[in-house]
Amino acid sequence: MNYDFKPYPHEARKYAAWAPAGGAGAEAERHPVVIAGGGPVGLAIALGLASHGVRSVVLEADDGVCTGSRAICISRRSLEIIARLGAVDGFLEKGLPWTGGRSFYRDAEVLHFTMPHDQDQQYPPMVNLAQYHIEQFLLEAAEKQAGLIEIRWQNRLTGVQQHDSGATLSVATPDSEYVMEAAWLVAADGGRSFVREALGLALKGTSYEGRYVIVDILLESSRPAERLAYFDPPSNPGSTVLVHKQPDNVWRIDYQLREDEDAEQAVQPENVIPRVQSLLEMMGESNDWSPVWITVYKAHALTLDQYRHGRVLFAGDAAHLVPIFGVRGANSGIDDADNLAWKLAYAVKGLAGKDLLDTYSQERVQAAHENLRQGIKSTEFMAPPSFAFELMRTAVLGLAGRHAAVRPLINPRQTSAIRYLDSALNVSVADEAAFDAGPPPGATLPEAPLTVSDGDKQAATYITRLLGPWITLLYFCRDGVLPAGAAPLMNELAGRGIQAKFIPVAQTQPTGERYGAWDHTGRLFPLFGANDGSVYLVRPDGHVMARWKQFSPVEILSAMQHAFPASAADGDHA
Numbered sequence: 001m002n003y004d005f006k007p008y009p010h011e012a013r014k015y016a017a018w019a020p021a022g023g024a025g026a027e028a029e030r031h032p033v034v035i036a037g038g039g040p041v042g043l044a045i046a047l048g049l050a051s052h053g054v055r056s057v058v059l060e061a062d063d064g065v066c067t068g069s070r071a072i073c074i075s076r077r078s079l080e081i082i083a084r085l086g087a088v089d090g091f092l093e094k095g096l097p098w099t100g101g102r103s104f105y106r107d108a109e110v111l112h113f114t115m116p117h118d119q120d121q122q123y124p125p126m127v128n129l130a131q132y133h134i135e136q137f138l139l140e141a142a143e144k145q146a147g148l149i150e151i152r153w154q155n156r157l158t159g160v161q162q163h164d165s166g167a168t169l170s171v172a173t174p175d176s177e178y179v180m181e182a183a184w185l186v187a188a189d190g191g192r193s194f195v196r197e198a199l200g201l202a203l204k205g206t207s208y209e210g211r212y213v214i215v216d217i218l219l220e221s222s223r224p225a226e227r228l229a230y231f232d233p234p235s236n237p238g239s240t241v242l243v244h245k246q247p248d249n250v251w252r253i254d255y256q257l258r259e260d261e262d263a264e265q266a267v268q269p270e271n272v273i274p275r276v277q278s279l280l281e282m283m284g285e286s287n288d289w290s291p292v293w294i295t296v297y298k299a300h301a302l303t304l305d306q307y308r309h310g311r312v313l314f315a316g317d318a319a320h321l322v323p324i325f326g327v328r329g330a331n332s333g334i335d336d337a338d339n340l341a342w343k344l345a346y347a348v349k350g351l352a353g354k355d356l357l358d359t360y361s362q363e364r365v366q367a368a369h370e371n372l373r374q375g376i377k378s379t380e381f382m383a384p385p386s387f388a389f390e391l392m393r394t395a396v397l398g399l400a401g402r403h404a405a406v407r408p409l410i411n412p413r414q415t416s417a418i419r420y421l422d423s424a425l426n427v428s429v430a431d432e433a434a435f436d437a438g439p440p441p442g443a444t445l446p447e448a449p450l451t452v453s454d455g456d457k458q459a460a461t462y463i464t465r466l467l468g469p470w471i472t473l474l475y476f477c478r479d480g481v482l483p484a485g486a487a488p489l490m491n492e493l494a495g496r497g498i499q500a501k502f503i504p505v506a507q508t509q510p511t512g513e514r515y516g517a518w519d520h521t522g523r524l525f526p527l528f529g530a531n532d533g534s535v536y537l538v539r540p541d542g543h544v545m546a547r548w549k550q551f552s553p554v555e556i557l558s559a560m561q562h563a564f565p566a567s568a569a570d571g572d573h574a
Contacts, residue, residue, distance in 0.1 A: 005269075006218050006290040009248040012132065014064045017154035017174045026179040031057050032348045034169060034182035036157045036195050039066065040131065041316030041333040042188035043138035047085040048341025050148035051469040054348050057180075058142075058149065059171060061156040065139060068293045069216050069252050070131035071330030072244055077417040077444070078331045079123040080464045080542065081338045082138075090137035094247050097124035101227025103410050107234055110400035111410045120448045120523065122462040126414065128225055128246050130216075131330065160185065160198040162310045184344060185312045188333075191300075193318035199309055203302035203321060205372065210383030212297045212324075213266055215253045215276055219289040221245070227412065228283075229382075231397050235278035240382050243283075250292065253279065254324075256383055257296075267294045299323040299379045303368040307336075307361040308354075315340055320368040325378035328371040328415045335418065336364050342469065342540040351497050352564045359424050367418040374413045381410070419443040420543055427537075427546035427559040434549040437529030444542045448527055451518040453480070453510045463505075463524070464542060466517065471500040471560070472538040475551065476530035480510035480518070483533075485553035492557060498564065507532075 020027060033049060035042045038060030046056045074082075074091060082088045100114035115125035142149045158177070159170030166183040187195035196203075228243040235241075242254040253276060257266050265271060272294055280289065303320035307313060316333030323329075340360050346352040384390035396409045419442050420426070426441035439445055448463045466472060471493070475482060486502050493500045504516035507525060519525055528536065533550045537559055546559045 004290060006292055008067075008130075008132065008216075008250065008292055009218070010132065010136075012064055012067070015151075015153035017063070018152035019173050019176060020178045024176040024178055027181070030166070030181040030183065031055070032182075033057070033184045033186060033344065034059065034167075034180065035186045035188055036193075037188035037190060037316070037318070038062075038135075038139075038151060038153075039188065039190065039316070040071070040134050040138060040330055041337050042186070043135065043142050044081070044085060044334050044337035045186055045188060045315060045341050045344075046142055046149045047087070047138065047145065048337055048469075049345050049348075050142075050145040051085065052342060052345035052349070053148070054345045055148050056150070057182075058151045059155045059157055060151060060153055063154050065132045065135035067132065068295060069214075069246060069250065071134065071327075072128055072130055072246060072252055073327035073331075074127045074129055074134065075327065075331045075415050076121065076123045076125050077415075078334045079127065080447075081334055083465070084338075084468060085138070085141060086144075087137050087141035090133070090140070091127060091129060092123075094133055094137075095127035095129035096225035096245060096247055097127050098225040098227065099125050101229065101412070103229040103231065104233065105231045105397040105400065108401050110397055111407050113411055115414055120446075120527075122447055122449075122464065126327070128244055130246050130250065130252075133247070134330070157189070157194055160195055160312070162312065165311075167311050183311070183348065186340070186344070187312060187314045187318040188316050188337075189318050191317040191321050193314070195312060196304070196314065196318055199312060201304060201309065203300075203304060205300070205302035205321075206376070207302070208299040208323075208379055208383060208385055209259070210299060210379075210385070211257045211263055211266075212254045212299075212383075213257060213272060214295050214297050215255075215272055215291060216246075216293040217251050217253065217276060217289050217291050218249055219251050219280070219285060220249045220287050221251075221285055223283075223285070229412070230279075230282075231393075233279070233282060235282040236275055241279060242382075243279075251289075254297070255279070263296045267296050269294070297324065299325070299383065301372045301376050301379065303365065303372060305365070307364055308357050313340060313344065313357065313360065315364075319364070320372070322368070322371050323375040323379040325382050326375055326413045326415055328375055331415045332367065332371050335367065338541045339364055345469075346564070349497065356564070363420045363423050366420065366422065370418055371415070374415075378413050417444045423543075425539070425545055425563050427562055429546055429548055429555060429559070431549040432547065435529040435547065437526060438536075438547070439528070439544050441544050441546055443544055445536075445538065445544065446527055448524045449521060450505065450524060451509075451520045452516075453518055454515045461517075463517075466501075466503055467538065467540065467542050468501070469499065469540055471498060471540065472536075473500060473502045473556070474536040474538065475502060475504045476525060476528065476532065476534040476536075477504055478507050478532050480504045480506035480508070480516040483551045485551065489553045489556060493560065496564075498560070505530075
């Protein structure tokens with residue numbers, strides 16, 4: 001058996017350092033947006049801005065995508081977002097989809113869970129894909145936006161000075177230093193954020209004492225992709241072990257260290273390899289394997305109090321650190337990016353003011369607290385922080401094999417779409433009480449298949465595919481004909497520079513040259529609680545702003561003015 005470290009089975013491209021044309025000094029150009037950090041969150045924000053025609057510069061201190069699997073589980077909600085960024089094909093082609101998992105206590109299975117998944121879904125609940133692949137696919141999409149996204153490799157942010165109209169940034173390359181001006185700075189520079197430190201900000205919350213060794217190995221196996229959790233397994237008594245299969249025969253193994261174990265010694269190959277070998281033997285995996293990457297992890301449940309500080313906006317791990325249990329880390333960062341990109345684009349283009357950016361902070365801080373609440377519950381079960389928690393967990397695990405009622409306590413509470421029910425952008429209308437189904441203001445659209453007709457051409461699609469870098473008005477009707485007041489409303493929005501699409505969703509197949517969607521399954525109208533004349537007003541990030549049982553152009557325009565008041569359009573034009 002070969003225990004020598006092997007490289008990952010993918011070719012990691014290295015990029016030369018970007019250097020200013022004039023050498024050290026100050027750049028003459030003032031950039032609309034500078035993004036610190038070229039990981040998944042930074043790249044997703046750059047792609048989101050580019051979809052609105054807004055230029056950005058990404059400063060990345062490394063010379064290529066990350067090493068190590070790091071984040072490995074991408075949720076259905078994240079896949080919907082990534083599809084709008086134009087990068088989902090690689091995720092689906094390379095990733096391993098899964099719908100559930102199993103938990104074991106000692107040598108007995110105590111839970112087999114399945115995440116919600118039905119015939120209406122476009123994407124699986126979860127896809128396993130290592131972070132280096134995640135970054136690579138987003139990077140490839142960004143490279144296609146060369147006129148709108150500039151990536152400066154091996155450029156490290158070393159100074160931030162804010163002023164009323166932006167920020168002055170000091171940047172170091174391997175050979176020089178230079179200064180650049182940004183109207184807005186986005187801090188997506190990770191858990192050890194330099195920007196956060198430079199502004200004197202601190203994350204608040206709880207850090208847990210429990211530590212996990214994270215190991216990537218190469219192992220050829222026909223075992224299906226699912227989440228495997230082992231509590232007090234015979235292979236590693238007293239520990240908790242998580243196992244995930246990834247593409248290219250890479251497996252991710254996380255196992256808990258005892259309190260008396262030294263972390264530095266615990267990650268030495270001579271200590272890791274016997275534990276992994278014992279685990280694989282317990283699982284019945286007999287093929288040869290090789291280690292690829294080893295690190296140690298400690299759970300944190302931390303967040304900033306707010307994510308906008310003047311002209312600086314925080315996202316991803318720079319804004320919050322979420323425990324890995326429930327896979328909310330990278331997924332919450334991608335959700336940050338989706339929320340922030342369209343609002344920052346509106347501010348840059350002068351379509352809305354800083355109040356809109358404040359809703360980013362309000363909504364995503366709320367989301368962080370929800371993610372932390374769920375993550376803390378999972379963490380306290382996976383790595384009990386006290387004797388009382390450990391006693392409770394032992395009791396639950398001991399009973400779960402015989403009593404189904406206690407099994408939900410073992411459920412890992414996988415990430416799901418956050419609802420901004422208290423968002424300042426939500427519009428309360430009298431019609432809301434008339435809906436007996438469908439997503440309320442603040443919720444995301446439920447997925448559903450439909451057919452798009454454009455004259456004599458038809459194509460199968462899904463309702464989330466109708467969304468894009470625009471405000472979407474979904475008009476539910478019998479025959480696919482827009483109401484008479486639609487054209488003046490659209491002209492009014494266009495005159496204010498707001499891109500919007502008014503899409504009829506018909507109960508019957510549209511005829512003639514009209515464009516529209518068709519509820520060919522008959523399930524869409526009941527899912528949305530809609531009837532002939534109902535309207536949903538949807539943000540670019542897929543969250544509902546308002547809905548009406550009957551079309552009212554006056555009320556729709558009022559809702560738009562509520563979200564984007566003309567007097568607030570004090571953003572930075574670029």
